[in-house]
Amino acid sequence: MKQQELEKSKEYKYGFTTDIESVRAPKGLNKEVIRFISKIKKEPEWMLNWRLKAYDRLKNIKEPNWQKPKYPKIDYQNLYYYSAPKSAKDKPKSLDEVDPKLLETYAKLGIPLKEQEKLSGVAVDAIFDSVSVATTFKDTLTEKGIIFCSISEAIQKHPDLVKKYIGSVIPITDHYFATLNSAVFTDGSFVYIPEGVRCPMELSTYFRINASETGQFERTLIIADKGSYVSYLEGCTAPMRDENQLHAANVELIALDDAEIKYSTIQNWYPGDENGKGGIYNFVTKRGACRGKNSKISWTQVETGSAITWKYPSCILQGDNSVGEFYSVAVTNNYQKADTGTKMIHLGKNTKSKIISKAISAGHADNTYRGLVRISSKAKNSRNYTQCDSLLMGNKCGAHTIPYIENRNSSSNVEHEATTSKISEEQLFYCNQRGLNQEEAVGLIVNGFCKEVLQQLPMEFAVEAQKLVGISLEGSVG
Amino acid sequence: MLDIKNLSASVDGKKILDGFSLKIKSGEVHAIMGPNGSGKSTLANVLTGKNGYEVEGQILYQGKDLLTLPIEERAQKGLFMAFQYPLEIPGVNTNNFLKTSLNTIRKGKGLKEIDSLDFLKLVKAKTKNLKIDEKILNRQLNVGFSGGEKKKNEILQMTILEPTLAILDETDSGLDIDAIKIVSDGVNSLRSKERSFLIITHYQRLLDYIKPDFVHVLINGKIAKTGCSELALELDKIGYEEIGAST
Numbered sequence: 001m002k003q004q005e006l007e008k009s010k011e012y013k014y015g016f017t018t019d020i021e022s023v024r025a026p027k028g029l030n031k032e033v034i035r036f037i038s039k040i041k042k043e044p045e046w047m048l049n050w051r052l053k054a055y056d057r058l059k060n061i062k063e064p065n066w067q068k069p070k071y072p073k074i075d076y077q078n079l080y081y082y083s084a085p086k087s088a089k090d091k092p093k094s095l096d097e098v099d100p101k102l103l104e105t106y107a108k109l110g111i112p113l114k115e116q117e118k119l120s121g122v123a124v125d126a127i128f129d130s131v132s133v134a135t136t137f138k139d140t141l142t143e144k145g146i147i148f149c150s151i152s153e154a155i156q157k158h159p160d161l162v163k164k165y166i167g168s169v170i171p172i173t174d175h176y177f178a179t180l181n182s183a184v185f186t187d188g189s190f191v192y193i194p195e196g197v198r199c200p201m202e203l204s205t206y207f208r209i210n211a212s213e214t215g216q217f218e219r220t221l222i223i224a225d226k227g228s229y230v231s232y233l234e235g236c237t238a239p240m241r242d243e244n245q246l247h248a249a250n251v252e253l254i255a256l257d258d259a260e261i262k263y264s265t266i267q268n269w270y271p272g273d274e275n276g277k278g279g280i281y282n283f284v285t286k287r288g289a290c291r292g293k294n295s296k297i298s299w300t301q302v303e304t305g306s307a308i309t310w311k312y313p314s315c316i317l318q319g320d321n322s323v324g325e326f327y328s329v330a331v332t333n334n335y336q337k338a339d340t341g342t343k344m345i346h347l348g349k350n351t352k353s354k355i356i357s358k359a360i361s362a363g364h365a366d367n368t369y370r371g372l373v374r375i376s377s378k379a380k381n382s383r384n385y386t387q388c389d390s391l392l393m394g395n396k397c398g399a400h401t402i403p404y405i406e407n408r409n410s411s412s413n414v415e416h417e418a419t420t421s422k423i424s425e426e427q428l429f430y431c432n433q434r435g436l437n438q439e440e441a442v443g444l445i446v447n448g449f450c451k452e453v454l455q456q457l458p459m460e461f462a463v464e465a466q467k468l469v470g471i472s473l474e475g476s477v478g
Numbered sequence: 479m480l481d482i483k484n485l486s487a488s489v490d491g492k493k494i495l496d497g498f499s500l501k502i503k504s505g506e507v508h509a510i511m512g513p514n515g516s517g518k519s520t521l522a523n524v525l526t527g528k529n530g531y532e533v534e535g536q537i538l539y540q541g542k543d544l545l546t547l548p549i550e551e552r553a554q555k556g557l558f559m560a561f562q563y564p565l566e567i568p569g570v571n572t573n574n575f576l577k578t579s580l581n582t583i584r585k586g587k588g589l590k591e592i593d594s595l596d597f598l599k600l601v602k603a604k605t606k607n608l609k610i611d612e613k614i615l616n617r618q619l620n621v622g623f624s625g626g627e628k629k630k631n632e633i634l635q636m637t638i639l640e641p642t643l644a645i646l647d648e649t650d651s652g653l654d655i656d657a658i659k660i661v662s663d664g665v666n667s668l669r670s671k672e673r674s675f676l677i678i679t680h681y682q683r684l685l686d687y688i689k690p691d692f693v694h695v696l697i698n699g700k701i702a703k704t705g706c707s708e709l710a711l712e713l714d715k716i717g718y719e720e721i722g723a724s725t
Binding site for chain 2: 421424425426427429430431432433434435436437438440444445447448449450451452
């Protein structure tokens, strides 16, 4: 490694790539590439046709451009749409068969699968580049009838479920990036919780972008059948790349009658260097449908990485008495930009939603909360509570709150509160005088600021998230 | 313990402390009185290391140069200041803040971190001694505290952190007589041969409860007069102007 690279890797802890030969689709976006992906995944014809339909649609629509962070034009013909570690062609039957180099990478990332399997009680569906390489705890889950596997596997083994639900929350016609994902998605997770089953463990997946110039198009589908419960964790880190890398995932959640889905994300992808060079474009579509009565979907996200984060995990509250929640911490430092928030669409009666957004901005960064609360005329007696707090560090960063509220019936109630504050020199001095150094003081104040959100995370994640928030802001107070 | 030699401090070119010298030995209690703008709070800020001052001169603390140390290291070496205006930190639990603070200071001293249970015992005993309502421990640090509660919280922190040199920056300002009793009880309970105090105040009142060994009158950035505790009484009668004129 050159000295410069060495120094760089020090700055971003997870900035390394693993030397594994990749199988790639040819560069570019066309029907041949889509057929290639579908073929390599041994997909049935209906899946290929679905992809091609999305591709046809894509040709007639344009990228949206209403968001605040602007980005250079992406040349979609200059990207690879499929890349998989070669050794994964013959999928390992157990962890022992997993390429030791992959396992090494996970160890560097702090995900020792073997230990995790034994100790932590977390089932990990690890995604390395585009192919799922190892799934643990399958036996325990199978006993309960829970399906937790890669979406590619689900398409082959559970085609009826996939066919019924894929695209039912995010249609292929939705918007440019969602449509793009539908055409070229490579892998992702699939979860089905049968009726009345409470998933006995947190389901977890780690994403990682590895091969250069590879767009990542994950597709995740989670279905909670009547009266079931599942908590799903998504965490990710990416190695360092100079070119901007596009990530356009689609995540669909479906909760039927009396079911609950809790979806937590820690997003720590490469944010670019301190001058704003490089970094991931994180353009993700996440949407959940509370389809059944008394159902609940809760999104919790801690967004610290990526050059640009552009996402709105949303809830469509169709079932009567259904509940949607969105808890978010978005941290931007240096030249990072985030435009994030949620949409709560109230359709059923007595539906409730809660939005807690905490935005932290430092350096030259820009952080926007954008949210829509729409209460339809039929959603009688519905409620929304929204709280958006922004914390600024220094005087070169920005924070914006853009709430859209549409209430079409008089029996429903919408509340919105927003604050903007700044970490003051005086607060830091006070903490320093009590023995805390600058980083500890900032960590303490910032964690106090976003506690309400962090405590929504499962225990083991909360600690990691707390550290991450601190690390992301290191050096931002001078 | 503390030896301040010819200390000058300016803000934006304006001199606030000008040739200030003071020696404090272990176990001594010094009171500094003076009119508004005489440099009392600046002295406290320079000692604790607050940014924004151009400082000249020398401060030796336990024989070592204090001015080169960052704020937190001074704190870890036993320097404590009770703030005139304690800061509000939303979302941060008071109990948690106290524990974090105690542990960083213990770490600085090379001691083991205190665990949650032992800390809880300690903090409960201290609140009881000081007759402070322990409910403040579960509230966000200083958020929504009354002026009196904030000052009491400072004294609570002082008794828990057990500093070597404690500076009280106008802690008595705005306090009723009951709260002043709590503050002075806190100080008196900590008085020992190894510990010194620098008490900055406007009023003689506090010194009825805390008997200082020395009283200094600070005027225009330097000590105009030094005496024993009777000087405070005298000041109360004749005012700062007279003292200033007589020197």
